[in-house]
Amino acid sequence: MIVAPARLRAGPLVGASAVLAGAAMLAVLVGPVRLAPGAVLAELAGRLPLVHTTSGLSPQEAAILWQLRLPRVVLGGLVGAMLAMAGAAYQGVFRNPLADPYLLGAAAGAGLGATLAIAYGPDTSSWPVDLLPIAAFAGAVAGVIGAYALGRSGGARTATTLILSGVAVAAFLTAVQTYVQQRESETLREVYGWILGRLTTAGWHEVLLVVPYALVSAAVILLHRRLLDVLAVGDDEASSLGLRAARVRLVVVAAATLATAAAVAVSGLIGFVGIIVPHTVRLVAGSSHRLLVPLSLVAGAAFLILADLVARTVAAPAELPIGVVTAFFGAPFFALVLRTARRVP
């Protein structure tokens, strides 16, 4: 007989990539100024080496494409990919379907960091760097480190004690954040807007900020995807199979935390992506992390690009917070997938 393990095959990946390419193209074309698909493709191709095309886009249209639409689409894709991948990784290492990238205090830490920066931060308009993303990034990382430091029970760090200490850390940080907000109530609106997530200020600067973290964390988590399947039998059995379960969890959580913190730093708290994208992929492609992690990455990018497209077009010229869109469309879509899928993990 032939044993075929759950490996990543070309079919699903090509399919998901095609959806991503379609979503990205749509998001580039649609907006207050509509761009012609042929002209955009020609303009993009013109940037390739050895290719000389004239796109026919006016200078204004070219500026819209290069300075507004593209960086926003690329950033949305990166953030969506990282949140969905981090969600799949968290659900894997904690063997908990409700785990999301914000589980271990990353969200609360980032929230507090951003609130402190907004409320007490110096005026940084003349600075070369913006304080807010740095504060949010540092807060997210500090929150998770706090949860890890706290999450020991009888000398051992189990998945459950980690989750519980994450809950404690998140509650504490949120309390501090609320206290600061109450004292500095004029910052409420700005903090609230940040919490709901936004890609409005997206430019190539933000993209460059995120790319290194995205590359490193994606490489680490993709390399560990087979080991996430081993962890699925629990720490004890994984250990008896020769795996250092706690060490694998630490490495994967560290990588997922970097990805989450970088995403939060540039886009605020965009909820739901880390839960519904991996679960939808699981319902379609099965629960092996060998498929789940790479497919979540691609599907997460497509999902957030589309969500952002909706956020900026539905109530144009106003913009909806993207977190509202991900929940508003994500929840019913998820329910639909849940009802129609034959295989429920």
Next chain:
Amino acid sequence: MSAIELRGVSVDLDGRPVLRELDLVVPGGARLGLIGPNGSGKTTLLRSVAGLVPHRGELRIGDAPPGSLSRRELARRIALVPQNPAVPAGITVADYVLLGRTPYIPYLGTESRRDLAIVAQVLDHLDLAAFASRRLDSLSGGERQRAVLARALAQQAPVLLLDEPTTGLDVGHQQQVLELVDTLREDLDLTVVSAMHDLTVAGQFADQLVLLDGGRVAAAGPAREVLTEPVISRHYHASVRVLEDPGGGIVVVPVRSRESGGLLPSPPGDTSERQVAT
């Protein structure tokens, strides 16, 4: 040569001593049954041999000096079938058995053709080939237990530790699983140590029994020497009768002690009592 050797091994769990200065030698190729009342340390003994709980004293696996084996090396020498194995949602039987190859697959690498061939061979051996692409959670209890055994066999470890391998199985499937383990032991030249609940079954499927009580070896030897009425009554606090089976071997049956009052006639009109009594 001994497959496992424990010299003065003690284990504390949450500050409570569970194994105390335990000495035990398991010869290669042995078929050893671990018996003892609940909480006597059977599971902890198996887990400490598998390297899952820290111990004091000297624990030697094969010819390796104590403490010299890495986690991966240990997993190539000892395969443990836990009492309640986790069943990951959605995993296929083939993927589950492939987990047994973990100690051979490079840390960040992927399985080789050889790993897949071994999985296929094990599935064939255990009559699971038809189930290879079925989901593990869709299997019946007996089939699932065979899949768990298959995963342990894929580890290609010379020592197989079984923690109450027939929990939750009916009498027919119990026999099938234990006979399968017996056949595998002979085919593959394994050393098998099983913690067992049922004393009659333990007597039939083990050459040597080790009775644990309070974290110490209370009795050891062939079934006939260990399974005696006074020994069982002392360590299990149970009243049993040990009967001679005409087909050879012995049978341990619990008997209801007179004082518990269950057999006394109940007063007329008291239906609830009568239901209990009948």
